[in-house]
Amino acid sequence: MKYNYHITYFLVSVPGICKLPxxxxxxxVAFVGYSNSGKSSVINALTYQKKLTKVSKTPGCTKLINLFEVKPGIRLIDFPGYGYAKGITIRKNYWHDVACKYLEKRENLKGLILIMDIRRPIKNLDQKIIESALSMKVPVFTLLNKSDKISRNILKVTTQKMIHDMNIRFTTSCIQVAPFSAVKKHGIELLKITLNHWLKY
Incomplete structure (x- = not known):
């Protein structure tokens, strides 16, 4: 099954998992990551739509779970970034905890796309959400975003190190790791192939 992600459209925004369809x-398929990982830019790059998701220079602005529909019944779930709290009204790990609860309860979830900044080592909340996904037998595809900001040599070394670290930490074949650039559109085809594979059942 191959999907045309170019025609993905906004479906609805909800304040919590209890309001999901x-x-x-x-x-x-759910998209998660730290607030500054470039998650919104990844979704826009995948769909070739510059304004499908709002890209903000200030982390922690998004307060709703956004749902996008590729075709009827096939959805991309965009969680607010975690690890940053704007103001004092919400805990820094609030949306991380919400995403973990979603992983535990969502029967029709086929995979998790974790967005990371390739220039940063894996962080605590990222590791925890991978553990939550794997405990529910949900496959994880880690996109090392912002690869355009480093040289090719550093890109190769960093990617290999991340794959090595993932294998040591989790010792499973359910995790896929690849560099990505929302700016240069690098890695989009592999992302599409992975999504198509997850969504074929």
Whole structure:
């Protein structure tokens, strides 16, 4: 099954997982990551739509879970970035905890796309959400975003190190790691292939 992600459209925004559509209907892939990982830019690059998701220079602005539909019943779930709190009204790890609860409860979830800044080592909340996904047997694809900001040599070394670290930490074949650039559109085809594979059942 191949999907045309170019025609993905905004479906609805909800304040929590209890407001999501029926978890037994359709299929979903969730996008998560730290607030400054470039998650919104990845979704825009995947869909070739500059304004499908709002890209903010200030982390912690998004306060809703955004749902996008590739076609009826096939959804991309965009969680607010975690690890940063704007103001004092919300804990820094609030949206991380919400995403973990979603992983535990969502029956139609087919995979998790974790967005990381390739220039930063894996952080505590990223590691925890990978552990949550794997405990529920949800495959994880880690995109090392912002690869355009480093040289080719450093890109190669950093990618290999991240793959090595992931294998040591999690010792599983359910994690895929690849460099990505939302700016240069590098890695989009591999992302599409992975999504198509997850969403074929």
């Amino acid at each position: 029926d978890g037994k209907m359709g299929m979903e």
